[in-house]
Amino acid sequence: MKIEPKLSAQKKHRKKMTKKQKWIFSISSVLLLVLAITHFVLSSIYEPTKQISAMNDAYNNQDKDAFFQEFEVKEGTVADAQNFYAIVKEYGWTNLRNQLTYEVERIMNNENPDIIYNGGEFISVHSKPILFGLYDRVEFIIIPTEVFIYAPFKNMTLQFGDKEIVSKSDEENVGFGHYIPGEYAWSYSYEGGYIPLADEGKLMLEAQADNIAQIDVDWGFQTVSVDSDLEDAILYVNGKSTEKKVSELRELYPAKLNSKIEVYAQSQDKDGKTVKSDVLPLDSDTIYLPFEHIRTEQKLAEHGDIIRDIYKNFRSDYSSAIRYTNFDYIGDYFREGSKIKKDYAKFVTDHDNIPGYNYEFLLNEIISFNTLSDKQFELQSYETFNYSSDKEGSINYERKKKYIFSFENGKYFIDEIVDLDTKKTKL
Template identity: 25%
Template sequence: MSFHPDPTKTNHKPVPPVTRAKASTQKSKGKQLASLLIIWLVVAGSVFVWYGKKQTDPMNQVEAFEEAAAQKDGKAMAALLTPAVKEMKITDDTGQQLVDYLNENPDVKEEMVKLFKEQAVTKRTADIPEEHPQLILKKGEKKWFFFDTYQYEVQPYYANIHVNFKGTAITLDGKSYGTTKEDEAVIKAGPFAPGAYMLVADYKGEYGKEKTEMTIDFYESLSAEASFYVEMTGNGVAVTSNRPEAILYVNGESTGKTIREMRKYGPVKRDGSVKLSAVYDYPFGSGNAEPVQVKDQEKIHFDIHPDRQDVYEGLRKTIVDHTYEWIQAFENQDTSYLTHVQDDDYFARQRGYYNELSSEGKQWTGSFNYLRFDLDSLVISEENGITYASVDAEVNITGRAYSASSYEGDYIDDSSDFWTYGLKYDETAENWYIVNTTKIDGLSGSNIETTR
């Protein structure tokens, strides 16, 4: 006998209504939690994006740059820098040199900050500026996988060191860059961060031994490569002169350089085959120093004085012109004719002569006959860059004093006076001027020259 269940009957108990309501509530809470989770994720993501962008905003780097410069904090500045090439070192000293440079050149700092702010806004951070190419604001590695970071990339500099002597060892920033194998060689060194570095050149060769040091500064260069010149003098000789602008001559040939520029001439053989001299061009003529044979001297001084003939010609012309003016001034009783004199006592003396004539009711007229110059009496001196000279001369004039009313008077034929004329050269006016006159008894020299 088989058993068939009655489909109208069941062994399951009916679900109470309360149990079904509870399940519905739990399902609703799950949806709410999911919604809250989504909202939280959106908010958290937004905060993450906001915070990430804020932390990596390039303007932060600009502000940090300004702060480090303002506080003169080299260490903080160095932390903002990264080398453009891995061979270049960035140290705290690099940062300190940068902040020192910016504070010494506030206009440069202002221009750099302005450029960095423009780059931060436009995000065009890879452009190298023409005026201040030492730093560029550039994108770095990603932060938290999503956000761009920014840093100041320090551009490399290279030094082309020109050395005139073979056998010169070059050290720059404590690193050896080798020894020159020939004269007029070029050694390339780098890369360097912008800043000042000590260059040491050590020469050992046929002209002896010599060591020189110089500071090179890349901040002053706008080019990625800068040239520096090392002039070794070897077994040279120092040169000085009372006229530093004089040109140095070697065996009669001009070096084209002044004593001031040269300072030390060399290398030079010391077997007596080399003679040094100097020539200075005065506005009124030349000046020469006696040639000196180079032997064992460490220093040669050139005492340069004007050429006597050049000075004499200037004095002679001035005194002759003055004599003609003196005649005009006496005839007109007016010192304004005397354009070659700078001596108040002389003017006062002339006015005294005019007053004496006028008080007697007389006039005077005259004519120039000759001047005789005693060249042996010529004396030349220099003081504080001014050239002075004096010379004795005989002045012969024919003159006639006459009554202003009757025109009658006495002739004085071939009247001579003897004077020592003192003159100085005015470089601004480019003229000699009489600054004093002293009456003397006569000419004592044997070298006499006459001008008529």
């Protein structure tokens, strides 16, 4: 006879799980699994040594953007991957990597990390709580430098990097904000003076001991002395009137020599016509602005003085030529091969055939001088002399003459001598 074993009371009374209980159990299991995976993933993400490893890979692959993204910058800081990569390369990545690793170890050992310096504060390393403090994320923060540029004048347009600021007062120390170390372009322009000023360049911004950089621009301003043969002429710079006379602007400051900047003066001549001086580049600290019509007048005046002297010398040499019947005394006053030269040569030598002649030259007076062109001139004279010969006796001559002089290749010639009026008186 087979005897059946009796079930225990516990087993006998065990109930099967309901569908709801099974569903709750499944959800809980999944959540626990997700939490475990999330914990593993987050622990891996926030593992600082892996951050440094990612930095190392990006740096060695010259992936500047990826390398830069491993670091943090404070809000409002001007920064870019190119600049940061260049600074780290100059600093030495191996050296920086070792320092970052050391500071991370200090954090993991619950010690306070130190700031990494590069002339000034460069990078700080600290732990930041994540997800209500369940995790800690190590942050590598690039410490910026505050930039200032001194502006000597109001309304100067200054640019540093991509930021442009106009100064609000003279001698203002203009603050541009915070920048990470690196190479930046700078420029300035100023239209507030008589001479437009502008310059540009690049500089390497390095961290300072107090993380404040005072940019000292080499302005290179200088004084330019200006003069002209018309001091009442108005000075123009690049075609724009300064509304000031040359006499009022003996010195221009601030100025910088720039051959692209043109300077000239403008006035009116005696007929009321607008005249303009030579246009000169601003490439010297001393500028003289000559007017062509003034130079022409000066040259003509010089011609007049020279021709007056030539006339007096001619009359003196003419007296010698007649006295000694030698044309060589006056031959150089005429053009070679000209008719007037041949006529006077004959007139002088013909005196050899006049018995007992004599000249007493009394007066050689210049009545007027006129400019016919820049190379031809007219002089009128009043001349008196006593003439005598065995045949004609003694005669007093009073003559008005016209002399035509020309200027060519630096030399003066007599082209014509015309008797305008002659009065003879028998003595």
